[in-house]
Amino acid sequence: MRVDADDFGRPCSCGKEHHVDVEEILIEAGATKALEEAMTEGFLKKYISPLLICDTNTYKATEEVMEEIYDRCQVLVLDAEGLHADNYAVEIVENNMDEDIDLILAVGSGTIHDISRYVAFQYRIPFVSVPTAASVDGFVSTVAAMTWNGLKKTIPAAAPLAVFADTDIFAKAPKRLNASGVSDLFGKYICLADWKISHMLTGEYYCSYIAEMEEKALRTVRSCLRDIAEGDEESCEKLMYALILSGLAMQMVGNSRPASCAEHHMSHLWEMAVINEPLDALHGEKVSVGTILVLKEYKHIAEAIRRGECHVKGYQGPETELLAQTFGAKGLLDGIMKENEPELLLGIDPNRLEAKLNRITDCIDELPEEKEMLHLLEKAGCCKNVRDIGLTEDVIDLSLKLAPYVRRRLSLLRISKMLEIEGE
Secondary structure, X not given: OXXXXXXXXXXXXXXXXXXXXXXXXXXXXXXXXXXXXXXXHOOOOOOOOEEEEEEHHHHHHHOOOOHHHHHOOEEEEEOOOOXXXXXXXXXXXXXXXXXXXXXXXXXXXXXXXXXXXXXXXXHOOOEEEEEOOOOOOOOOOOEEEEEEOOEEEEEXXXXXXXXXXXXXXXXXXXHHHHHHHHHHHHOHHHHHHHHHHHHHHHOOOOOHHHHHHHHHHHHHHHOOHXXXXXXXXXXXXXXXXXXXHHHHHHHHHOOOOOOOOHHHHHHHHHHHOOOXXXXXXXXXXXXXXXXXXXXXXXXXXXXXXXXXXXXXXXXXXXXXXXXXXXXXXXXXXXXXXXXXXXXXXHHOOHHHHHHOHHHHHHHHHOOOOHHHHHHHHHHHOOOOOHHHHOOOHHHHHHHHHHHHHOOOOOOHHHHHHHEEEOOO
């Protein structure tokens, strides 16, 4: 499957001309052979000093099928054990890369790609994406999800010059990684609702075409969940296509708004280990659990609005004591306070919020019911509750309170700080 990137970079009814940097997207068996040809006699031939970044797991998965490519690159194999996209990993890359590097090949999944795209952006070096698992939607993103000095940040980064997704590699990845990719996509139900509600209340930029791209990605994956779980190659290709489609949506907006909001904020909070110990869980696994918890909360808000038991109150200011007890205990309070300045809730007129409560309920009603979402996740072998990722239920309420502070992005979870439900 060859995806024509030119189809996505064009003037749009939203009033913007969307821009896509990626030039080539190939999703098929033997795609790495096409990469080898591109490096030997094609559009990548001009790069004479490439750096290939992988980890110990992805090296084992690709060393034979990509032998010729490894031979022509400086190869940096990072230790997969405890590897994170953070300032420490970036430092390792910077200390080990040759000075004349003119191209980076990211051979791996989410972590390797975030590290590679960040380094590529900092050094103004093009990079090529070689996904080894259909586990995340960030392969063609223009931002990197990094942990920087303990704070989870979304940092501007480079989009890949090209993507060569070889079915012979990623379809053989552990099924847990495919499930993580499905989980990452199912989070779009929440973030699209958050985006629509934010647009409704503040006039924040919203593009219905890009939202439809995300919805198409969801439909594509929902059509073959069991086959993805069983590792069917054609279905794994559909999953990879859906993940790349979501990444293109981010590229077209210029940030992660179409693909990440309250459900990802829950994941980022847990990754910061502020109220929990470090988790041995994949990004997508945390996202699916966050999705279920936020979905349940949103359905609860909608029901309260319907019963006339949800009322708007003025913004009360940041929960300073709570933030000091949690983020402050980890030395992250100053960073969190800066992240949230100026406060987004100050831009919401309480009267307008009151007038839009019924429309907010309509947005929530468009989301799958909790029972349906749980069924979809189970069908794909995804994580569904906090115990699945090593958490206990006593962190749920605190997670819902703290997650909106992780990113300065408007979500209904953040807006709920201006809502009061009778009896709570």
